[in-house]
Amino acid sequence: MKNLKKQDPKVYKAIQGEIKRQQEGMELIASENYVSEAVLEALGTVFTNKYSEGYPKKRYYGGQEYTDVVEQLAIDRAKKLFGAEHINVQPLSGAPANMIAYSAVLQPGDKILGMDLSHGGHLTHGHPVTLSAKVYNFVGYKTGADGKIDYDALEKMAMAEKPKMILAGFSAYTRQLNYRKFQQIAKKVGAITMIDVAHIAGLIAGGAIPNPVPYFDIVTTTTHKTLRGPRGGMIMCKEKFAKAIDKATFPGFQGGPHMNNIAAKAVAFGEALKPSFKKYATQVIKNAKVLEKELKKYGFKLMFGGTDNHMVLVDVFGSKGVSGKEAEVALDKIGITLNKNMIPDDPRSPMDPSGVRIGVPAVTSRGMKEKEIEKIAKWINDAVENHKDEKRLKEIHKEVIALCKKFPLYKNLK
Ligand code: DSN
Numbered sequence: 001m002k003n004l005k006k007q008d009p010k011v012y013k014a015i016q017g018e019i020k021r022q023q024e025g026m027e028l029i030a031s032e033n034y035v036s037e038a039v040l041e042a043l044g045t046v047f048t049n050k051y052s053e054g055y056p057k058k059r060y061y062g063g064q065e066y067t068d069v070v071e072q073l074a075i076d077r078a079k080k081l082f083g084a085e086h087i088n089v090q091p092l093s094g095a096p097a098n099m100i101a102y103s104a105v106l107q108p109g110d111k112i113l114g115m116d117l118s119h120g121g122h123l124t125h126g127h128p129v130t131l132s133a134k135v136y137n138f139v140g141y142k143t144g145a146d147g148k149i150d151y152d153a154l155e156k157m158a159m160a161e162k163p164k165m166i167l168a169g170f171s172a173y174t175r176q177l178n179y180r181k182f183q184q185i186a187k188k189v190g191a192i193t194m195i196d197v198a199h200i201a202g203l204i205a206g207g208a209i210p211n212p213v214p215y216f217d218i219v220t221t222t223t224h225k226t227l228r229g230p231r232g233g234m235i236m237c238k239e240k241f242a243k244a245i246d247k248a249t250f251p252g253f254q255g256g257p258h259m260n261n262i263a264a265k266a267v268a269f270g271e272a273l274k275p276s277f278k279k280y281a282t283q284v285i286k287n288a289k290v291l292e293k294e295l296k297k298y299g300f301k302l303m304f305g306g307t308d309n310h311m312v313l314v315d316v317f318g319s320k321g322v323s324g325k326e327a328e329v330a331l332d333k334i335g336i337t338l339n340k341n342m343i344p345d346d347p348r349s350p351m352d353p354s355g356v357r358i359g360v361p362a363v364t365s366r367g368m369k370e371k372e373i374e375k376i377a378k379w380i381n382d383a384v385e386n387h388k389d390e391k392r393l394k395e396i397h398k399e400v401i402a403l404c405k406k407f408p409l410y411k412n413l414k
Contacts, residue, residue, distance in 0.1 A: 023409045024401050028338040030311035030359020033228045042267045043230050047259035070263040077269035081205040082213050084236035090249050090257040091233030094198045094222035098124040101218050104248035105192050108135050110164040116140035118342040120173025143344055147304040151181045158189045169196030172341055172357050174307040179215040194218040200309055202226025205272045206281020226361045229268030232261050284310045287360040290370045294377030303343050311359035315343050322384050325352040330387035335400040366407040
């Protein structure tokens with residue numbers, strides 16, 4: 001970064017600070033990951049200069065011989081990964097992808113059944129603060145008494161509400177979804193099926209969990225979570241919705257696609273097609289299972305009874321009398337980054353909820369395995385139980401940094 005260093009030392013310094021923070025910190029935010037240096041290189045290219053409204057071979061401006069190459073590569077590789085009939089790689093991120101998908105097949109005011117946020121859903125699945133909830137009429141389904149989605153209740157709700165769309169997917173639910181059930185229920189009421197796989201896309205691509213693509217009309221995702229690509233979104237769909245999805249993306253919702261980002265998506269999808277990515281996805285699940293077991297051993301209550309994916313949702317307040325916010329702050333002090341999170345029917349507030357969400361995709365990318373996860377669980381327990389003991393927190397922080405240094409990251413970045 002020699003030009004940046006000379007020209008803009010303030011931005012350069014912040015970037016160096018962030019590199020060090022990522023190198024020395026333990027990243028347990030379930031939606032984060034570390035892209036490869038090849039993906040970073042593709043992001044920082046002259047494709048950022050190019051306007052390319054339209055799609056490969058059907059653009060509005062000239063000079064598209066290379067944009068067409070990278071966009072087509074991204075599409076073809078994503079098709080191989082997920083087996084989708086049609087793919088649009090232009091959505092800028094997950095929230096736009098969801099809004100585009102709704103607008104492609106629904107009319108304002110149409111009803112969507114989506115998962116309640118505090119039960120594991122996502123803001124864009126109908127939370128009142130979002131634009132989507134102002135445009136569409138969302139009804140939220142919840143998890144049942146056993147902590148899992150109650151499909152009988154979902155079916156009754158669908159029969160009573162007659163939604164135009166049934167939406168599956170989540171940002172904090174930790175159990176495998178029954179794709180077939182969603183499909184069957186939607187068929188009964190004549191609803192379109194959509195699933196947002198942002199959190200689990202990499203686990204699907206790596207074959208570590210079943211692929212929902214055959215069961216759903218529309219599948220949206222981000223590309224930067226378990227899939228380990230650049231920040232961005234993507235929509236997959238059945239051929240019959242292809243035109244509607246493409247038109248809703250551009251010109252319906254977005255302008256020029258971010259071609260540097262699409263080039264980086266192509267690189268990341270190429271990486272996900274390699275056998276090493278299968279190993280990665282399998283290890284993510286193994287690591288999450290160890291985290292589940294260890295945290296339970298330390299007396300933490302896990303929501304939904306445990307995990308089948310890459311994360312756990314922990315009721316820290318119910319388990320240890322420490323709020324989600326207090327836990328997040330204490331863990332930050334020891335170099336472990338995660339986020340406070342609501343638990344189902346949380347008696348506390350969103351800014352200081354009962355839970356924390358903990359995910360292992362990033363530490364697994366770093367090469368950490370079962371043994372390291374055991375240490376992480378021990379540190380989490382230690383920091384939560386001693387959250388007011390600054391001296392103890394400092395001691396643990398040193399141990400966290402020492403372990404991070406054994407799993408180096410971005411060695412060539414300067
Ligand atoms: N912010 C992402 C997450 O953490 O799950 C979802 O948008």
